[in-house]
Structure formats: C-alpha cells, structure tokens
Amino acid sequence: xxxxxxxxxxxxxxxxxxxxxxxxxxxxxxxxxxxxxxxxxxxxxxxxxxxxxxxxxxxxxxxxxxxxxxxxxxxxxxxxxxxxxxxxxxxxxxxxxxxxxxxxxxxxxxx
Amino acid sequence: xxxxxxxxxxxxxxxxxxxxxxxxxxxxxxxxxxxxxxxxxxxxxxxxxxxxxxxxxxxxxxxxxxxxxxxxxxxxxxxxxxxxxxxxxxxxxxxxxxxxxxxxxxxxxxxx
Numbered sequence: 001x002x003x004x005x006x007x008x009x010x011x012x013x014x015x016x017x018x019x020x021x022x023x024x025x026x027x028x029x030x031x032x033x034x035x036x037x038x039x040x041x042x043x044x045x046x047x048x049x050x051x052x053x054x055x056x057x058x059x060x061x062x063x064x065x066x067x068x069x070x071x072x073x074x075x076x077x078x079x080x081x082x083x084x085x086x087x088x089x090x091x092x093x094x095x096x097x098x099x100x101x102x103x104x105x106x107x108x109x110x111x
Numbered sequence: 112x113x114x115x116x117x118x119x120x121x122x123x124x125x126x127x128x129x130x131x132x133x134x135x136x137x138x139x140x141x142x143x144x145x146x147x148x149x150x151x152x153x154x155x156x157x158x159x160x161x162x163x164x165x166x167x168x169x170x171x172x173x174x175x176x177x178x179x180x181x182x183x184x185x186x187x188x189x190x191x192x193x194x195x196x197x198x199x200x201x202x203x204x205x206x207x208x209x210x211x212x213x214x215x216x217x218x219x220x221x222x223x
Contacts, residue, residue: 004153006153008151034211036214041217041219042216042217043115043117043201043203043214043215043216043217044154044201044214045214046212046213049210049211088153092210094210095210098156098159098169099212103151103152103153104153
C-alpha cells in the first residue's frame, strides 16, 4: 500500500462546476499538506499549503485537511478551462523529512 | 526575475552515454532536489542536497550522480548504468526549514 493514494482520473467536469480532488494517506505523523498544479510538460507550481487540520481558502481554491480520517481535499469553485491540469498532493512530517507525493489527478474542465 | 532554470528542455541520450542536466536557482535557497516523473506516476526523489558540498540519495539514486559545489547549482548526471532513463526530470529548491518546494520547468530525456 502506498503512503499516499490519489485517484489518477481523468476527472472531467463542465465549466463552472465545483471540483473536489482528494488524497488519502496512511502515516498519521504527516503534519504539512500541499497541493501543486502541473500543466502538461511543465514543472509543478505550489497552489495551497496547510499545516495540521482545518481549512484554508485562497480565491476559488479551498484546501481541507481531516487528520482523523487521514484525508485531504482541494475544492475549486467556478471551475475554468484554464484549471485543466494535473493536481498533485504532497505531505510531510516536517522540515527534516522528505515530501511524499500522490500520483496526481488529471482534471479536465469542458467549456 | 527570481526562479529556477533547467536546461536543456529536451535531451537525447545514446546507448552507453552519460548526460548532464543543468539546474540553477537564484532564490538563495539552501536545499535543492532532483525528481523523476514517469507517465501516470507521482514524483520520485533521486537526490537532494540541504547544503553546499553535501547531498543524499533519494529513493531511486542508482544510475544517477550529482554535485553541489555552489549554492545556486545542482547538476544531475544520468550515467550509462541507468538502463531506463526516459522520463521527465524536475529540479526543485526550498528555503531552509520549510516544507514547500519550488520547481523548475523540467527536462525531458529521451533515448535514441
């Protein structure tokens, strides 16, 4: 079993829909949770960063961490075709530990 | 502009040849990383360096080598011992004592 599980998709939704992307993990020591967006043939870019449990909002994006369920989510409101990309989750126990990555979910927003 | 640059964008390797991928950053970050990405898979760590003149193996270091002679530079050599080198290679850096990493644009390595 992988430490971090992420459905590879593709997930296809119409423009304007609310998108929910998720990762589950097995290591209860993870404290730092990140979402990266990667466009085709480009490097990943940091989208959201969350420490411990709770929600964090940035514009149309909301990151949610549920440590009791070992489950993290990224919500995208009013989705746009430009949101079409692969979304990678990553998590860590702390600064002296490496990031552990999900495989990424490919998201397609249809105009 | 501050950022991470990788070159070349595409690289072709012949059988038995060593090739070197360049990674430079002007963010004044202490730590630098090399990842390999294969289709449908997450990022796999090859090597990382937290300080100049020091580096550690990641999960898939076999067939690769690195150096860290300057803070700004962390080149990766793909040696002939790496039998399946075709992949997308990503370099990243992070400030000290932080978990967030910032990525370059990547180098796609293909075998002739």
